[in-house]
Amino acid sequence: MGYTKWTDEHKNRVIELGKQGLSSRKISQKLFDEFGENFSRRTVSQYLSTGSTNGRVRTKYNQQPDNKVKDVKRGTEIVINKDGSTTSSTTMQMTSEQAKDPEFVLRAHGFNPDDWDIVSARNNFWQQNSIENGLIDLYQSKITVKPKVDNDIKRAVEVLIRDIKPLKVQHSINPSRKRNLVIPITDNHWGITHLSDVQGKLAELLDIIKQGYGTIVIEMIGDMLHSDKINSTETVSGTVLEDVDMPKAIDEAMQFTEAIVVTALQNANTVMIKSVGGNHDFDISYMFMIWIKERFKQAQVDVNNRYRTAYLLGHVLISIQHGNVNRKNPAQILANECRNLWGIATTTEIHSGHLHFDKTEDQNGVVFRQFSTPKPSDDWETMNGFVGANKLMYALEYNDDRLKVEHFI
Template identity: 50%
Template sequence: MIRLNWTDEQKNRIIELSKQGLSSPKVAQQMFDEYGINFSRRTVARFIATGQTSSQYKRKPKPKVKDVKRGTEIVINKDGSTTSTTTIEDMNREKAKDIDFVLRAHGFDPEEWDIVAAKSNFWQQNSVEKGLIDLCQSKITVKPKVDKELTPQDIANIFKADVKPYKVKQTSHNAHNLVVPLPDMHFGITTLKDVESHLDKLLGILNKGYKTIVIEQLGDLFHSSQMWSSQTMRGTMLDEVDMVQAIEDAKQFFDILVPVCLNNSTSVYIKQMAGNHSGNMEYIFMEYLKAKYPQVIIKNNIKYRDAYLLDNVGIMIAHGDLAPKNLPMLMANEFGGVWSLSHSKEIHKGHFHKEKTVDEGGVISRQLGTVKPNDKYEISNGWTLSKKELYALEYDNDKLVAEWHV
């Protein structure tokens, strides 16, 4: 049942303003100016498009309506979504992947509507005026945006809140280099309190001073790829977590770790490797670190693998979920420069939440564990026996000389 809080006069006024060509936000502002009531722009857009004021509309859907001029068929569904089918002449396969273009082609404002599903069919047809033309039948199902949804800009603002660039005078007390791998932190399940003791011990090692320090973010920095629902990049549902707090914990963790690295080295690098849980969030988080720490050289990417030289040591990094058995050969083929110039070669990866080191034809493959507490899924399957540790790997110019477990 619809709950209509607007008077007929107000609804008629909205329709009148819409016909004058005003956008939904401007209609909402004009209504506020005239009636002193805060009309949500999304609710206004919903009313203009569907005649509804409630996202929980349950009345029997209206029959199909055909826009003869545009050749468009619109169906209002029981769940409040709208299905639109139309033929678009200037659509191509690239434009069909552009969500904003598709929405506008169907007459929907991208700021007001989300696509639930989309399907495009392409063919060619002879035209008397234009000859052979490309046509596309596009069918989409859309729903009005919900006021409480966080936009990408909202998420970016969470990461960038109160960012003030941090700079120090860097010094070195050691000719050795240090690598700090951070696999599978899963902030959201992991809290700052869970890593405090590990971080204290790691800071003690960093305070020895090094020539170069490399922080490897090996993926799954966060437990979820979403803010309002807990799920992986592929949509697998997870235990519910507070992602706003997860971001704050991650910020505090790096805001402790990175300054100590800067104070105890001549150069600091952060290498980013996207994980299957939260690769999108990790990429944005690296952009926050770039803004906060301009002295740190950050390699931000969403690739499956990457490699770098640390003096004469070649290191390839991967999250570890893809092609784990082929990584040594992939290192040789995909990163020939690093491979040929290195005196020793290593692979650093995570994903499996347990430690395993293997010599694979002279390439040392290090599968690293995690400090993440066991979640319900791991407990139910009995995957609770692995050590909970952070790592620090110390190298001279040519090879590993010390391996710290903290």
């Protein structure tokens, strides 16, 4: 990779772009796109402020300027790592100043700085005699990069809020509705689960809702979506999963949720939607709840980024948590965090999921309800033989002070 001096065309273009209000970073990218030459952001910034370049810029590696270094052979090794990062190794000519410029190094390796972040970089320096240029400075450059997180979030938001309009549902108050209904939704893992898998269960749940209730609480207990990312399938902690179609998963999760919320608004005096994140979808579920809040203005929607939350339904205190954390003393933590509600309640329950099988246990008067999932077994569960649990959904009917009816769907 050789060097070339700034031309008047280069300088005029930098001045023109600077007058348009572009930053030195964007100007560097523009110059690379237009001329095929990698201009250091710092050099561009220096020229804008002083009118001097104080050095030269590199040409694109596949161009052949007159002063090319004939005895330097250059190749690039690309390795895609299991964690989703990419490692690039190559030999190049650059100045010590350019070696300190992350954007310059990214472009030199063929990565757009707008789309990639450097995780680590190592540039080893040595000098070599060139046939035409004598002693030249070379760098063995190795970088590991990852796609910018902001791009994943941006794409997720675009899917979640596209064409979003508040939905107006015909809603009326009926004093004769006495009982309350709680609908726990946990571990649907949309992407593994599809609408075709749960259509029968959804129809049965909607029939229960249509009986009419004073308050309907929809509990979103985590892992609604299988992946916390859009273009790769990973949990929030970065565990790589089998690939699923996340845009389709989000669409189906929206359809499923909308059917339940609309029917609830039509058949209850009050609709509350409570949520916590799961170990698969903690971040993206937060954005999904923002969509729910904007879509269903008539419901009382709790958007939070907590690991647990609690609410009072009559004199029944219910805490929801996904089940992957706070497993040692959840009742004691609930009593400490919600002392006022604890004192009012005559019945206390903790609702969770996570383990994908049904279990109910009474511990010193606190009822623990661990709910199963309607999702089909994925490849990991099948491989390990975790295929025996019932594939269930639930609807729980309460009066003012305790559970009266439990529907297994």
